[in-house]
Structures are given as C-alpha cells and as structure tokens.
Amino acid sequence: MFYNRRMKTLVTGATGFVGGALTHRLHSMGWDVTALGRNPAKLNQLEDGGIRVVRADISKKDEVNASFSDFDLVFHCAALPSPWGRFETFYQANVIGTRNIVNACLEKNVKRLVYVSTPSLYFDYNSRMGVKENDPLPEPISHYAHTKLLAEEEVDKGSAQGLAVVSIRPRALFGEGDTVIFPRLLSRLKTGRLPILGDGENMVDLTYIQNVVDALLLCAESPKSTLGKKYNISNGEPVKIWGLVNRICDELGFPHPSRKISRNAAHYVGGAFEFLYSLIPYSPEPPLTRMSVSMLANSTTLDISAAKNELGYQPKISVEEGVQRFLKWWKETN
Structure with missing residues (x-):
C-alpha cells in the first residue's frame, strides 16, 4: 500500500464539487489534508x-509554489x-x-499525483458506447475538452520526468454539492420549458460523487503498474436519461x-445560439449549446x-x- 494517513496530502479545487467531497472524506478518515482553493466563503x-x-490561484505560479510545502500526495481536482x-x-x-501543479510536484519531490481529467475528450456530436481509454480521440468539441486534453499532456510530461501519477476520467458526476449537471437540468425542468432532445431513448453513464472519491483513494494506493495511466470511471450502469428525468420530476412535483x-x-439550434452569443463580449451561457444537446440526446457510455x-x-x-441522496440534499438546501 502506497499511502498512510501520516503522509501530508494536498487537494486542489477543494472548494469545488469533487475536491470538496474528497477533502471532507479525507478529513473524516483522519488524514493529514490541506485544502487549496479560491472561494473565500467555502x-x-x-x-x-x-x-x-x-x-491560492493555481494559474499563478508564485502562488502555487508558495502554497506547496512538504506534501507527499497531491490530488489535483481543480478545473x-x-x-x-x-x-x-x-x-x-x-x-x-x-502545469504549475505538475512542476511544483516535481520540484518538491511529491511522491504521487492523482489527477482528475474528463471523458469529454472522447466525445464528438455522435453517440459512442463502451468507450475505452485508448480509443482514438476526436477533435475536441468545446474549450473545456480542448484544454483538459492539453492539461493531460502536461501531466504526461511530468510522468516522463519521473513524477508518479495516476489519472481518472469520471463521467457525468452528480450528488450532494453538485453545481453543474443536475442544478442546470432542474432549473430548466422547473419552468416546464425543457423539451425532450432526441428520441428519449438514449442511454448515458452517470457517476455518483462518492464513487468518484472511492476511485481517487484507490489511485492513491494503486500499484506501480498503474502509474502514467488514465482510467474511465462511472457507475457502470447506463440509464435512460429521460426516464430518470421523469422520475426526478415526479419526486419534485x-x-x-x-x-x-x-x-x-436541437444541434442546429444550439449551434445558432453559440454563434449569436459569441458575438457578445463576455456573454452569459447560451440557453442551449451543442455540448448540452450531445449530453441529453446522445448515448454515451464508458468501459470501466x-x-x-x-x-x-x-x-x-x-x-x-x-x-x-441528491434529491434529499436538494430539498434541504433549496
């Protein structure tokens, strides 16, 4: 086993969804954990x-270097x-x-880095089922996917220089504390303005947040044979997304x-919205994007x-x- 609780651990993105859940789990288990983030209230x-x-702001090298001490293990969840x-x-x-996190890990001789990547790298605007980690990657369909691909390259450079690193690509995270997928969906469902995109029969993989935390902990103590590798993570039980949507609607009225x-x-409309909103400097998120259409209308599953x-x-x-569990939390907090 690589890890023991006396070793010093840093979690980046600790005020975010994944990093926050991981930080609370580590603290509850008695780990020596430091939380790095930017949100003052959290x-x-x-x-x-x-x-x-x-x-600290991880995009600022000086702030990252100043925040690193003698950490043994780093979970890079910030994104x-x-x-x-x-x-x-x-x-x-x-x-x-x-890049700043990887370089700091190398300079400070961190024993292991666990990196949270994304399966958004796999997807174009078509359905893809049972995607494996080594399947050919399409051209990125969003700034998020593009920059996370470039970020993986930074991690790979660190690995080539001797940094022990394991990466995961968790699919469609949800659960208590979610600020991205379900909250966006619920805000549209509440108004009754969300149509069914596609035929309503598409299957998708989801991943409950605590299962992702379990995967991260496994990466911290995985054998040397896993170093330098990326792993798909999901719940491993594809669901019909629109059937799930209806059950959520029933629960919330x-x-x-x-x-x-x-x-x-829907793809055409999403593209039109993107074009129009791109003409507005610092525009808010469009009501529909091709990426959101792809998530709600296509079948997308991973091989785990x-x-x-x-x-x-x-x-x-x-x-x-x-x-x-998510709905219970949602009702209590909303």
Whole structure:
C-alpha cells in the first residue's frame, strides 16, 4: 500500500464539487489534508471544520509554489468545467494551472499525483458506447475538452520526468454539492420549458460523487503498474436519461417534458445560439449549446473494466440511491 494517513496530502479545487467531497472524506478518515482553493466563503467553512486551508490561484505560479510545502500526495481536482466561456479563461485554469501543479510536484519531490481529467475528450456530436481509454480521440468539441486534453499532456510530461501519477476520467458526476449537471437540468425542468432532445431513448453513464472519491483513494494506493495511466470511471450502469428525468420530476412535483425536438434540430439550434452569443463580449451561457444537446440526446457510455481490474474499483452507491441522496440534499438546501 502506497499511502498512510501520516503522509501530508494536498487537494486542489477543494472548494469545488469533487475536491470538496474528497477533502471532507479525507478529513473524516483522519488524514493529514490541506485544502487549496479560491472561494473565500467555502474555504472559511472548511477551516471552521478543522481543515487546514491554503488560498491560492493555481494559474499563478508564485502562488502555487508558495502554497506547496512538504506534501507527499497531491490530488489535483481543480478545473473550470463550464460548457461556455472564453478559451483563454479555460486555458489559464486548466492548462497553466495543471502545469504549475505538475512542476511544483516535481520540484518538491511529491511522491504521487492523482489527477482528475474528463471523458469529454472522447466525445464528438455522435453517440459512442463502451468507450475505452485508448480509443482514438476526436477533435475536441468545446474549450473545456480542448484544454483538459492539453492539461493531460502536461501531466504526461511530468510522468516522463519521473513524477508518479495516476489519472481518472469520471463521467457525468452528480450528488450532494453538485453545481453543474443536475442544478442546470432542474432549473430548466422547473419552468416546464425543457423539451425532450432526441428520441428519449438514449442511454448515458452517470457517476455518483462518492464513487468518484472511492476511485481517487484507490489511485492513491494503486500499484506501480498503474502509474502514467488514465482510467474511465462511472457507475457502470447506463440509464435512460429521460426516464430518470421523469422520475426526478415526479419526486419534485415538476411537469414531465413532453415536447420533442429531434437531435439534429436541437444541434442546429444550439449551434445558432453559440454563434449569436459569441458575438457578445463576455456573454452569459447560451440557453442551449451543442455540448448540452450531445449530453441529453446522445448515448454515451464508458468501459470501466480497466479501473475494476487494475485499481480494484467497484461502484458502491447505485444511480438510484445516489439520485435519492441528491434529491434529499436538494430539498434541504433549496
């Protein structure tokens, strides 16, 4: 076993969804953990809970170097995951930030880096089923996917220089604390304005947040044979997304989506919105993007056999139980 709780651990992105869940788990298990992030309110909450915090912007090399001490293990969870924004903003957060973390790990002789990447690298605007880690990658369809691909290259450079690193690509994360997928979906469902995109029969992989945390912990203690590798992570139980949407609507008293828009028509509308909003400097996120259409209208699943066989990963919380936990949290906080 690589890790023991006396070793010093840093979590980047600790005020985000993944990093926050990981930080709380590590602290509850008695690990010597430091939380790095930028959100002052959330950092204060972590500090009030007895967790050591570091305020730093990972895109700034000096701040990263100043925040590193004698860490043995680093979980790099920080990223900008939005479906919309300026390329330079994504580049600074995802590429420069990762470069700074990797270089700091090398300079400070960190024993292992665990990196959170994304399966967005795999997807174009078509359905893809059972995607494996070594399948050919298409041209990135978003600034997020593009910069996360470049970030993986930064991690690979670190690996080539002797940094022990393991990466995961978790698919469509959800659960308590989610600020990206389900909240966006619920805001549209509540108004009754969300149509069914596609035929309503598409299958998707989801990943409950605590299963992702389990995967990260496994990466911290995985054998040397896993170093330098990337692993797909999901719940391993594809679901019909629109059937799940209807169950959520029933639970929250929202109307079921009833209107249907074909995948091709929705794709065209999303592209038109993107074009129009790109003409507006610092525009907000469009009401529909081609990336969101792809998520809601296409079938997208991952092959997670490598994670099972090489990391010992087994999803413990089902999609159904995870959704119930999310809804309980959502009702309490909204």
